Amino acid sequence: MMKTQMPKLQSSRFPSLLAAMLAAALLAACSTPGTRVVLLPQADGKPSAVVVRAKDGEEVLSTPYQRATAAVGAKGAPVVDNVDPAKVQAENKPLFDMRPPPPQRYTVYFELGGTTLTPASQQIMTEALAAALARSGGDIVVTGHTDTKGSGEQNDELSRRRAQEVVQLFVERQFPANRIEAVGRGERDLAIPTADEVDEPRNRRVTIEVR
Secondary structure: OOOOOOOEEEEOOOOOHHHHHHHHHHHHHOOOOEEEEEOOOOOOOOOOOEEEEEOOEEEEEOOOOEEEEEEOOOOOOOEEEEOOHHHHHHHOHHHHHOOOOOOEEEEEEEOOOOOOEOHHHHHHHHHHHHHHHHOOOOOEEEEEOOOOOOOHHHHHHHHHHHHHHHHHHHHHOOOOHHHEEEEEOOOOOOOOOOOOOOOOHHHOEEEEEEO
16 A cells, blocks of 8 residues: 655645545555645635645645645655646546535625615525525525715624625525524625715625525
8 A cells, every 4th residue: 555644734725625635636646655735726716825844844836736746755845846737637537526516696785774675686585595405515605785875883783784684584484594604894895986975776785605
């Protein structure tokens, strides 16, 4: 049986369970006893990085499909090179086939100053719920937002109330409460940048991420 040595991994945004599984598969397939770690791209395209540490040094992988190899008995930091994405996917097809579907995102909107959804948003809620129920073990992240009318403190509270209103609607429709996370962002992260005290309907929203 091939002897292997696993380096320590640290990450600013770890590239997902699939990356760990792929690293383990590459371990087993490696022709040189040791460890190989391949950084996979994030499903949402956001940057990620992982630190691969061997006994005598470390390297940072920050570009998708960079590979770090730490051979048993080798001195110095892991050796970094780039691998062909098509080859990695072809050689590890069962692992890539196990990837969960990418998150689905929905946005619902509110009437001015309160937690009442606009009529069109009721249908979007139904679509988001159906998507969440279709995923085995799926969960929902709900983020509330406001426009710039009112003070920052008032809008922080209003955004939390809007998020909780959406959570309650999901729970009333039999989605498990322990699989919903809710946060309020107030007037931060405006969808449409405006000056202070501007009534902008597109900023009065809750974003729903089904994952």
